[in-house]
Amino acid sequence: MPLAMPRPMKRPGSSFHQFVQRIPADVIGKVRGMTLTIPVGETVVVRRISAATPDVRISLGTRDDNEAKHRHAVATGYLQGVWRAVREGPRRLTHKEAVALAGEAYSAWTEAFEDDPGPPEMWAQVTAHNVQADAGTFGRAAFFIGPDEGRRARSMEERFGRGADAVLARHGLIVDADSRARLIDQIGRAMLQAGEANFARADGDYSPDPAAVRFPKFDTVRSEPAKPAPSGVTIGDLLNKMSAERNHAPKTRSEWTRAVRSLTDHAKVTDPAALTTPMVVAWMDSLVTQGLKAKTINDVYLAAVKALFAWAEVRIGSNPVAKVPRIKRNDEESNERGYTLAEAETVLRAALLESNPARRWLPWLMAYSGARAGEIVQLRRQDIRQEPESGVWYLDFNPEAGRLKNKPSQRVVPLHPHLIEMGFVTWAKGQANERLFYRERAGGAPAGRRDPKSVTINRVGDWVRDDVAVAAVRAGEVAPNHGWRHRFSTELVNLEVPDTTRKRLTGHRLDGEDNRYVGKIVMERLHAAVAKLPRYVTDHVD
Structure with a gap:
């Protein structure tokens, strides 16, 4: 099979972010039949432009907003390079650039298998196929009748062509046919060395890799004349x-x-x-x-x-x-976690000694609600409510109090009995200001300055990091505010709270049938789930 790196992405679900870009009118007639290799995260998506294709549509393969923005920008840059190449002609790679790009393929293959290279026999087979490609005897190309050089070119294309397209796509490069052929040739040489390096590791030889140092670094940009910006616009x-x-x-x-x-x-x-x-x-x-x-x-x-x-x-x-x-x-990568019980009780114990309302109540409210710091900080006096039918006190997270992350974030979370016994409701209802944890500035924050809400959140985080001095927070293992959300969700899972109830409490989106048919979960069920959380012991008499 062809040597393709990375593997093509599987078709994602409809809930992933989507990318759509209309093909410019001045190039649409010139790109019919063109195959695009669009970079998406760590992989590529192949799209062929047909006579009926008015735009390029792909899934970005992620539900994460920040990652989707990054992937969207990369795909946009790639397609802008394609349209520019169609208008101005493709780019020519220098010999050094082709070797540098081949080095990226080499690094990807050696680094991916560094820890677990598999059996030596596998790499012996890979190397054999690479040698066959160089000799023109790999795959279907071996059966073509014609000059040896023609068979070799077909064989190298079949073995390394997709890998070359993937490397070019990552940099948004559209190159001429001669440059692409030169790159395929260099990738073939690099893959021979990568197979040998992985074979050595599979055989137990982890000595320094001498081949890795031969590749130069690819210079991602050539100087191009700057296009004038609108006069005076910064x-x-x-x-x-x-x-x-x-x-x-x-x-x-x-x-x-x-x-x-x-x-x-x-x-x-x-x-x-x-x-x-x-x-x-x-x-x-x-x-x-x-x-x-x-x-x-x-x-x-x-x-x-x-x-x-x-x-x-x-x-x-x-x-x-x-x-x-x-x-x-x-x-x-993925080393952030929630608070341990000991860490949580250290912070909560310190909060009981504070007179500042944000330090006093935010950790406790986040611990027993799993809410985001921003959702708690923007609470108003009227957002602490009691349901008449059940008598349950709850936090009402609604857009009237301030921005929420998404639609599921608009929700209610019952107060844990411990919070009520500690006097939170009495304190909140007795506040003179509508906002419980900060005062709003007339006219909002000046441009470039943080608003009072953000300042309050950051100061609580700084207090946990610098004054309470939780070691895991200082080391970056636990986010001082978001660590409560991790802990709350984990605790509900451990207590076997149903997934739909847990997601309603944390404001996460429900999938499929749950989202369509669960409807409103009654307050008593939500309260029962929150009340399952064990009380934190702080050696303090409330």
């Missing part, structure tokens, strides 16, 4: 226009303003036409040097800048961020 102006158009939440506007300002300060440019991809890459490197986590860089800084320039591309004629890859660190 990158900050573009962000303000996009935020106004999309009605961004104050927190989003504040975070994205800081991200864009960080970029422009580092690059020392404000003109969007003057910003180049190397400037963005250098900025990303500086964020890594500052010690920021990969998740923060990717999901806050890079996500903001990618979204801005994807929106602005039709206005300024360029997108210098489209091909900038995400930061990846193996030691940061």
